[in-house]
Structure formats: C-alpha cells, structure tokens
Amino acid sequence: MPHAAKSGKHRLPTPEETEAIGLVPLLAPYIRQATAEMPDELRTVFETHNLTARHGAVLPQLIAEQPLAVSELAQRLRLSLSTTSELVGALDRAGLVERREDPANRRRTLVAVAEHRLPVVEAFIATRSRPLLRALDSLSPRDRAGFIAGLTAWAREVRDRPAGREGKAPAPK
Numbered sequence: 001m002p003h004a005a006k007s008g009k010h011r012l013p014t015p016e017e018t019e020a021i022g023l024v025p026l027l028a029p030y031i032r033q034a035t036a037e038m039p040d041e042l043r044t045v046f047e048t049h050n051l052t053a054r055h056g057a058v059l060p061q062l063i064a065e066q067p068l069a070v071s072e073l074a075q076r077l078r079l080s081l082s083t084t085s086e087l088v089g090a091l092d093r094a095g096l097v098e099r100r101e102d103p104a105n106r107r108r109t110l111v112a113v114a115e116h117r118l119p120v121v122e123a124f125i126a127t128r129s130r131p132l133l134r135a136l137d138s139l140s141p142r143d144r145a146g147f148i149a150g151l152t153a154w155a156r157e158v159r160d161r162p163a164g165r166e167g168k169a170p171a172p173k
Helices: 015-032 040-048 058-064 070-077 081-093 115-137 141-160
Strands: 097-102 105-113
Touching (some): 040 115, 058 070, 058 081, 058 105, 058 115, 070 081, 081 097, 105 115, 115 141
16 A cells, blocks of 8 residues: 655655565576576577677576567566667577577567577576566465556556656755
C-alpha cells in the first residue's frame, strides 16, 4: 500500500518496505559474480567481444524456447526491436547465436543458440538459475506469482526511470 510522505515531496518507505530494501544489497554479490561463474570458454567469448549482462539476458530466453523470432525475443526481454536486434547481432558476431530466415515467413528472423555453444550455455544457465529456482520451488503457487509480478514491476520501474538527476535526492553540500 502506498505510503504518504510526511515531510516534503519524497515518499519514504514503510517499515515493511524497508525490510525489502535491505534485502537488495544481499543480491549484489550474486549478480556481480556472474562472469566469474562462467565456464572459461563462455567468459572468453564475453570478454573478447565486449558482451555485457544485457547480452547474457538473451541466452536464457533462447534456452527456454528456440528458435525465437527477434520480435518475440524483444517482447520477452521487454526491449525495443532495435535494441534486441543489436544484442542479437553482437551475439551472432561472437558466435553464440545463429540467425536464420523463418521458412514460413521470410520477413521474420529466427534466433537460436549456436549448436556448438549449446552445451556450455545450458550448463551456465543451469548453474546461475539454481538459487532462484530453489527459491521459487519453496513458494506456494500464489506466492510464486506474486514474487514474479513484483520482480516484473520493479524491473519495469528501473527500466523506465527518468535519466539524469530528476527524482534524485539533492546532492550533499
């Protein structure tokens, strides 16, 4: 439930929300260690081609279901078609994915993990997914849906936040 600001224009978190905010930094080490947990072969590809976490976010989508049209991938990643095309292009140049024309519709481009990279990508995705999957398995279907809805809303807010200093606290003097 939204919490009204008591002073000024800033909304301050409730005690319950503060508890959630306190958990976020506990996830930072896990997020930062992704590259360190990559198999050497995959880490070398990422480093050689200057690939980032945004590029890495494409791979689980393709493991779950492949091939995917670039437009379907954009929807799943909640990114623009042009941004998704750029990510796929970089992954293709790095040899991690393959693009091909959809035989049923020549205007569509289908994307899949490159066959020779599939075992290493699957192993990495399985390793990195393990803690989240265990957490999801421990939740009731209702709590699981709520957790996913919450993460989705948070990701949307982070993605859509204004650039620059707008909405930031004043700089210390």
